[in-house]
Structures are given as structure tokens and as C-alpha cells.
Amino acid sequence: MRAIDIYRTAEFTDLIETDQPLPSPGSDQVLIKVLAAGVNRPDLIQRKGLYPPPPGASTVLGLEVAGTIEAIGSEVTGFKVGDPVCALLTGGGYAEYCLASACCCLPIPKGLSFIQAAALPETFFTVWSNIFDRAKLQAGESLLIHGGTSGIGTSAIQLGKAFGAQVIVTAGNDEKCRHCEKLGADLAINYRQQDFMEAILQYTNGRGVDVVLDMIGGDYFPRNLKCLAIDGRLQQIAIQRGGKSEINLASVLMKRLTIAGTTLRPRSDEFKAKIAEQLLEKAWPLLESGQLKPIIDSVFPLAKAAQAHERMESSQHIGKIILEV
Known part of the structure; x- marks a missing residue:
């Protein structure tokens, strides 16, 4: 699968497209076919080598995605293959496929596109x-x-x-x-x-x-x-x-x-699951009614992740920057 990785030398750091093996979901995970991924400032900090991923997390950048479920772990309930979801990740979102804990996945609010849904989880x-x-x-x-x-x-x-x-x-x-x-x-x-x-x-x-x-x-x-x-x-x-x-x-x-x-990324799945439950109950109905809406600044193809980072570093953006896969 295509994925964006960090290429680092003593002189500079860049983002490059690489070919990586397709990951397999653990018992409590789902494999998501990524259609859109959010760009966040922690991605920029990780690219500079100042924000390493938690133990066991993917080294690929990307903390939130939207897409469809490709495969599910043996203990996963409430989701099935083909379901459209958005998910909070500890890493791995800048890729064609990624793993997510099932408890950190939420259904895409009715009426929202995959690009809009990818702007939701981290924020x-x-x-x-x-x-x-x-x-x-x-x-x-x-x-x-x-x-x-x-x-x-x-x-x-x-x-x-x-x-x-x-x-x-x-x-x-x-x-x-x-x-x-x-x-x-x-x-x-x-x-x-x-x-x-x-x-x-x-x-x-x-x-x-x-x-x-x-x-x-x-x-x-x-x-x-x-x-x-x-x-x-x-x-x-x-x-x-x-x-x-x-x-x-x-x-x-x-x-x-x-x-x-607080920092969200290293928190336990149990903590994030409780937040997901509250969002599904309190915020998702407001997204579906149109009272809340994700604000999208710009969309870049996955291969242009470096340009997406440049856009964020310029601080000219208004709302979310999204990678389309």
C-alpha cells in the first residue's frame, strides 16, 4: 500500500511516498480503507523528530481518517466490513489503509462526505x-x-x-x-x-x-x-x-x-471510548442536523502531504487541511 513516510538527513527532513505492507487488525481493531486523512499540527512536530509516536503505534503520520472498514478483528462488535467510519488514531493515517481501535471509530454523520468526516476525530x-x-x-x-x-x-x-x-x-x-x-x-x-x-x-x-x-x-x-x-x-x-x-x-x-x-494521543483506548460515546450522543446529532459543520480549508492529494504541511506552517489556513487518498 502507498503510505507517506518521513525521510530525514542531517540537513533536512522531507515527506516521501513509500510502499508498505498491508497491516492486519488485532482482535479489537479494524482495518480501514482510507479515503481522507486530517492534517494536524502534531504531525508537523513528529516530522521534525520532536513528537515520537507512543509505543506500538505506527510510525506513519496521521491521527485521524475517514473511510470504509476493510476487515475487522475477532472481538469487534458493532461494525461490519463496508461500514463508513471516521476514526481517531495514534498514527498511520497518511496511507491507503490503516488500523484503528474499534472503540475509537464513529459512524460518519449523515450528510457528510469522507473529506468532511476526516476533519472531525482529532478536533x-x-x-x-x-x-x-x-x-x-x-x-x-x-x-x-x-x-x-x-x-x-x-x-x-x-x-x-x-x-x-x-x-x-x-x-x-x-x-x-x-x-x-x-x-x-x-x-x-x-x-x-x-x-x-x-x-x-x-x-x-x-x-x-x-x-x-x-x-x-x-x-x-x-x-x-x-x-x-x-x-x-x-x-x-x-x-x-x-x-x-x-x-x-x-x-x-x-x-x-x-x-x-492534557495530550490526547497517549491516552488509553478506554478513555477515548468514553469520549467517543459522549460525542455520538451529544455532538453527532448536531452535525447531522447541520447545526455543527466541519470547516475545510483545503484538500491535497496524499502524494502532496509535504505541501499540506507547508500550508499549515504558513498559518494562513482557516479550518482543517485534508489529504485525499
Whole structure:
């Protein structure tokens, strides 16, 4: 089968198309014929050698796919050969076929294409587990999302609004801010032109927000804490601007703040299965009704995975970047 692998030398790293053996599903796995695969920032980090896959995971890039089930393991129930599914993976998505734990597969919402469905697993699992499962966002509360036009951001805006939250986002230019507002954001802040901390405190009359979803880290960390209201919760899901920061812990104590950091990829199948059940119950009906929709920035053929990575690295994208197989 065709698969995209990493070619690395001392001077540079590239993505190349290779021929690899067809994998066989374990007892609790399914083999998926991949029709579309999502591109995510962890793929870029792995390509650079900074994010190795968990033990036992495929070394091929790709954390989410959509396609049809080609074969099933002996203990798999609820799926059959030929079923259209989308799946969260620990790796292997940039290929014609991949393995997925059956519990991490979900039916494709009615009315969605394979390309649209490939945009769902990584972002929806991440957003749901962080905003609703861990941060316990409630209707009537406020949510700050950094990177509002990323795949995570566009999904978080829609999910936050669907469940009754006030949503504030940051984005890198006015065009991106307008896109966020069209998706339902109550306030979109161009962080290149405004200090987001000052803008949020002014907008909330000094109260701050209840939940922050941040993938930036670095110097954003102390500013996020200042943006939080009493009993506020910060969910740190990535550290694009670095993992070091200096903060005043007094504010954590005085405002009773909760700070949590998570990564999804190494979590157990049992954990991911619980999130899948919640998504199927709460989010999938909203996707089928059209209240939620995956936002697709661009689609590249599998052989042009390197160009898809370049598109993501440019930070010009709005929504998900997809590989078509």
C-alpha cells in the first residue's frame, strides 16, 4: 500500500511516498480503507523528530481518517466490513489503509462526505475532552479560545455556542476574526492589533472568562491567568510558543484557579471510548442536523502531504487541511 513516510538527513527532513505492507487488525481493531486523512499540527512536530509516536503505534503520520472498514478483528462488535467510519488514531493515517481501535471509530454523520468526516476525530475528541469533560464548561459561562481559525478553534467555537456558552477568540488578522464571528464567536480579537488580555477584561467589565482553551503557551500563560474569572479553568493543550513561563502564584490562590494540561494521543483506548460515546450522543446529532459543520480549508492529494504541511506552517489556513487518498 502507498503510505507517506518521513525521510530525514542531517540537513533536512522531507515527506516521501513509500510502499508498505498491508497491516492486519488485532482482535479489537479494524482495518480501514482510507479515503481522507486530517492534517494536524502534531504531525508537523513528529516530522521534525520532536513528537515520537507512543509505543506500538505506527510510525506513519496521521491521527485521524475517514473511510470504509476493510476487515475487522475477532472481538469487534458493532461494525461490519463496508461500514463508513471516521476514526481517531495514534498514527498511520497518511496511507491507503490503516488500523484503528474499534472503540475509537464513529459512524460518519449523515450528510457528510469522507473529506468532511476526516476533519472531525482529532478536533472533536480534543475539544470535547478538554472543554466539557475536564473544564466542565456550562451554559451561560464564557470561553476564550486561542487560534480561533485552527481546526481546534473552528470546532470549539461551534461546540461552545451550541451548548450555550459565550465565546471569545483570538486570531491573527481581521479576515480570520470575521470568519470566527460568522461561526458564532461573540468577540474576535486580532491579537496583532490589540492586547487580548486588555480587550477581554474590558469586554467582561473586569470579570474575565470562565474557561481558556490554549495551544500557545509561553508568554500567553500568565496573561491567560489574568484573563480568568474567579474559579476559572485553564486547559493547556499545546505549547507552540514554548513550555516556560513566569507567573505570580498569588493570583492562582486568590482566584481559586484550576490549571490543567492534557495530550490526547497517549491516552488509553478506554478513555477515548468514553469520549467517543459522549460525542455520538451529544455532538453527532448536531452535525447531522447541520447545526455543527466541519470547516475545510483545503484538500491535497496524499502524494502532496509535504505541501499540506507547508500550508499549515504558513498559518494562513482557516479550518482543517485534508489529504485525499
